[in-house]
């Protein structure tokens with residue numbers, strides 16, 4: 092029994108180390124060139140699903156989010172950035188290393204359906220490489236960073252720029268989301284994009300087309316904000332979204348070393364005697380009385396006035412209130428009295444019902460002809476108006 096359990100344990104360890112080894116991916120990249128790594132959701136999906144399930148024809152397409160950091164550190168290395176637009180998109184790690192070294196990157200994928208996690212390790216070794224002396228940066232207005240990071244798109248862009256530069260020896264140096272450079276978030280409409288800056292470098296000097304950017308005529312056109320005319324033989328974009336914004340094109344010539352800042356002049360180390368220190372005169376004194384009046388006295392007076400007013404309303408008007416209450420009582424008494432009187436009056440009137448009621452109150456009276464149909468036979472005042480009400484004044488009792 093114990094033997095079989097230890098076997099299972101051994102197998103698990105083997106499998107774990109096997110998968111662990113599988114999950115470690117190594118890269119060796121040069122300094123100063125763009126590095127991109129696509130975090131494929133399919134790859135992580137395989138980690139989440141046992142293979143048997145895949146063969147059973149149940150293929151999930153789970154939403155996933157990624158969390159990347161340097162091993163034992165909370166964040167990514169300075170040069171490396173991560174982007175993923177939505178949980179149903181692949182993620183990208185990209186950036187340009189600036190100094191040699193080794194970074195171990197941990198990638199955690201969280202399955203947003205089952206909340207399982209998977210972990211991959213990326214080992215990036217950065218080696219020194221000669222800087223590309225001529226670099227240029229272009230702005231692609233109709234692009235978004237996630238859309239240019241796939242290698243096929245990178246190649247398309249590179250090919251267009253190779254034609255523009257008139258050389259095949261061209262490397263992509265950097266991609267930057269325009270939002271990271273103070274660009275604005277576009278409207279969520281078709282045809283509005285964030286924009287991407289693409290930096291490329293080459294050993295070869297800039298082509299004629301590129302050098303147009305440095306001409307004063309071109310710069311004037313750009314500052315005026317009008318359309319910039321570029322001759323057709325300098326326009327190489329194969330698809331519209333890869334076309335560059337000419338006015339945002341910048342050339343960097345790194346072949347010449349930057350001029351050293353002038354060395355600081357070293358003095359003797361002793362301050363020259365320059366007389367006594369003369370302190371500046373103190374500023375003229377200021378009169379704070381008006382400020383005091385406005386900020387303290389005026390609100391104080393207002394508060395006192397309001398207090399007095401409130402006190403008057405609370406105490407001075409009290410009597411008046413009581414008087415009014417008394418009057419209300421009187422009115423109520425009077426009402427009571429009049430109700431009594433009215434009732435008596437009504438009862439008196441009811442007692443006098445022996446007299447003939449007005450014609451118009453009789454039923455079947457035609458007011459136009461004045462004719463009466465079967466008067467006082469069917470209907471008589473002896474029929475009680477209100478049943479079961481025994482009132483000494485009512486005449487519900489049969490009349491004598």
Ligand SMILES: *[C@@H]1O[C@H](CO)[C@@H](O)[C@H](O)[C@H]1NC(C)=O
Pocket residue numbers: 123187188189264265266267271290
């Ligand atoms: C690449 O672009 C990013 C973002 O603008 C910037 O921080 C970084 O310094 C650039 N790297 C190089 C090597 O130009």
